[in-house]
Amino acid sequence: MKSVPERLRARRLRIEEGGEQGFTLIELLVVIVVLGILAATVVFALSGVTGQSAVAACNSDAKTLDVAVQAYINSPDNSTNAPPTTTANLVTAGFNKTGDPLVSGTGDTFITSPSDNTAFAVKLFGELPPAEQTAVGAGTAADTVVVATPKTSTTYAVYDGAATNPCSAAS
Numbered sequence: 001m002k003s004v005p006e007r008l009r010a011r012r013l014r015i016e017e018g019g020e021q022g023f024t025l026i027e028l029l030v031v032i033v034v035l036g037i038l039a040a041t042v043v044f045a046l047s048g049v050t051g052q053s054a055v056a057a058c059n060s061d062a063k064t065l066d067v068a069v070q071a072y073i074n075s076p077d078n079s080t081n082a083p084p085t086t087t088a089n090l091v092t093a094g095f096n097k098t099g100d101p102l103v104s105g106t107g108d109t110f111i112t113s114p115s116d117n118t119a120f121a122v123k124l125f126g127e128l129p130p131a132e133q134t135a136v137g138a139g140t141a142a143d144t145v146v147v148a149t150p151k152t153s154t155t156y157a158v159y160d161g162a163a164t165n166p167c168s169a170a171s
Helices: 004-016 025-046 049-074 087-092 130-136
Strands: 121-124 145-148
Touching: 049 087, 049 121, 049 145
Parallel strands: none
Antiparallel strands: 121 145
């Protein structure tokens, strides 16, 4: 039987001659374990990001709808200053219909499309069914922005952009 140094020399010669190539099983297992640890670290680090992005998107959509409602009410093309009753009114109703070149845009809309997200729902109070309107509050104005988190929930809360933020439950 050959001694360990003789076997190592023999293996080295086979490798140099091209007869033996590749990695040992131990080397492959070590690489797989290291890659697994790195992947687990990355997944753990990024797990909270999706929840934070849903909250930010909810806040953005609610604020956009709130600003669009105020712009609709204050629009010179809205002679009665009546608030919109649905988000569809904000998509279809144009402003700056006069075509004045000194004012940007001709026939622009207040928002391009209603909010559509899987984590939350942003609507106007006037769009809710009567039972949900009662749950939010009877004295709430039709143009008030309300948020449901998660989207499948039938419990809406008023978005006022202040201390109470219903978007914080979005994830």
